[in-house]
Amino acid sequence: MLKKTLAAFALGGALLSAGQAMAADYVIDKEGQHAFVNFKISHLGYSWLYGTFKDFDGSFSFDAANPEASKVSVTLNTASVDSNHAERDKHLRSDDFLNVDKHPTATFESTAVKSTGEGTADITGNLTLNGVTKPVVIAAEFIGEGSDPWGGYRAGFAGSTTLKLKDFGITKDLGPASETVELILSVEGIRK
Amino acid sequence: MQLRNSSSRYGLVSVLLHWLVALAVFGLFGLGFWMVGLDYYSNWYRRAPDLHKSIGLLLFAMMLLRLLWRVISPAPAALASHDRLTRLASKLGHGLLYVGLFAVMISGYLISTADGRPISVFGLFEVPATLTGIPDQADLAGLVHEYLAWGLVIFAGIHGLAALKHHFIDRDSTLIRMLGR
Numbered sequence: 563m564l565k566k567t568l569a570a571f572a573l574g575g576a577l578l579s580a581g582q583a584m585a586a587d588y589v590i591d592k593e594g595q596h597a598f599v600n601f602k603i604s605h606l607g608y609s610w611l612y613g614t615f616k617d618f619d620g621s622f623s624f625d626a627a628n629p630e631a632s633k634v635s636v637t638l639n640t641a642s643v644d645s646n647h648a649e650r651d652k653h654l655r656s657d658d659f660l661n662v663d664k665h666p667t668a669t670f671e672s673t674a675v676k677s678t679g680e681g682t683a684d685i686t687g688n689l690t691l692n693g694v695t696k697p698v699v700i701a702a703e704f705i706g707e708g709s710d711p712w713g714g715y716r717a718g719f720a721g722s723t724t725l726k727l728k729d730f731g732i733t734k735d736l737g738p739a740s741e742t743v744e745l746i747l748s749v750e751g752i753r754k
Numbered sequence: 755m756q757l758r759n760s761s762s763r764y765g766l767v768s769v770l771l772h773w774l775v776a777l778a779v780f781g782l783f784g785l786g787f788w789m790v791g792l793d794y795y796s797n798w799y800r801r802a803p804d805l806h807k808s809i810g811l812l813l814f815a816m817m818l819l820r821l822l823w824r825v826i827s828p829a830p831a832a833l834a835s836h837d838r839l840t841r842l843a844s845k846l847g848h849g850l851l852y853v854g855l856f857a858v859m860i861s862g863y864l865i866s867t868a869d870g871r872p873i874s875v876f877g878l879f880e881v882p883a884t885l886t887g888i889p890d891q892a893d894l895a896g897l898v899h900e901y902l903a904w905g906l907v908i909f910a911g912i913h914g915l916a917a918l919k920h921h922f923i924d925r926d927s928t929l930i931r932m933l934g935r
Binding site: 641646647648649651652655734735736737 | 793794795865866868869871890891892893896
């Protein structure tokens with residue numbers, strides 16, 4: 563009897579630790595829109611222009627105890643670009659920039675996560691934008707995780723990466739100060 | 755030349771309006787075609803679209819005036835030598851030109867005002883936005899504007915060719931009349 567109980571405990575303990583070591587899966591909170599894919603690009607070298615992609619979705623798996631096992635995948639609708647100026651957004655959707663008719667989606671698929679310090683990591687992955695797939699490294703920061711007030715469990719991150727427009731086939735010349743764009747991500751996931 | 759149209763002649767107002775509209779339509783088409791390919795650092799990158807919109811809105815006002823003038827001073831009667839089919843084709847053609855003109859101008863206006871911004875006319879006054887927030891408004895209006903503009907200039911070209919045909923082949927006064935004679 564005692565033996566059996568101990569065995570059950572041991573088994574339970576093993577399962578529990580295995581459970582802890584397993585990364586939890588999260589879906590990006592699109593419904594509550596606690597996630598943003600923003601970008602920032604220099605205008606002539608004189609100011610920052612900010613924009614956002616309103617429509618995207620994705621998921622990630624994350625375990626604070628083993629962050630390098632994390633994975634993330636995001637798909638976004640390139641036509642949802644919004645820089646607070648309808649005429650400019652129309653231009654951004656044209657083949658001068660995002661070419662959304664031909665390439666309606668952009669995706670990011672992580673391939674490796676490397677811890678760089680307390681709560682920070684470099685997420686390497688393949689970014690497909692304007693039909694071009696290139697590896698990029700997102701410098702990510704773990705912001706926090708825990709129960710939310712409505713019975714769910716959430717984890718959130720911030721991250722950024724800088725892209726050369728030319729690398730992704732965007733050749734419209736905006737001037738020497740505007741050859742790169744910074745993607746700025748703020749993502750909150752709800753545990754599945 | 756008198757101002758008003760008579761039963762057989764076009765007056766100065768109609769003649770001027772016709773040729774100003776013709777000049778504006780082909781000018782705006784050329785300007786629009788050229789400006790969308792401009793380099794970001796071109797001197798004209800901002801000026802050309804401003805001109806295009808300003809002239810476009812003035813053209814709109816001119817077309818309203820033209821419609822009003824048609825009521826005040828009706829066009830002269832069709833030439834006696836024109837048969838029923840010619841008269842019908844002419845009516846239909848002119849109707850399409852008018853509809854096309856308004857459609858191109860309205861679609862252009864809907865691009866620039868899609869998010870509620872007004873359009874400045876030569877920096878003198880602003881035309882406010884009215885219809886905003888249609889899903890993908892700027893893009894849809896842009897597509898309509900581009901295709902209809904092509905359609906309009908092609909059709910206006912046919913209109914011009916038809917006038918030349920009347921002048922050189924039929925040897926009637928259709929084209930001459932549009933010069934007020």
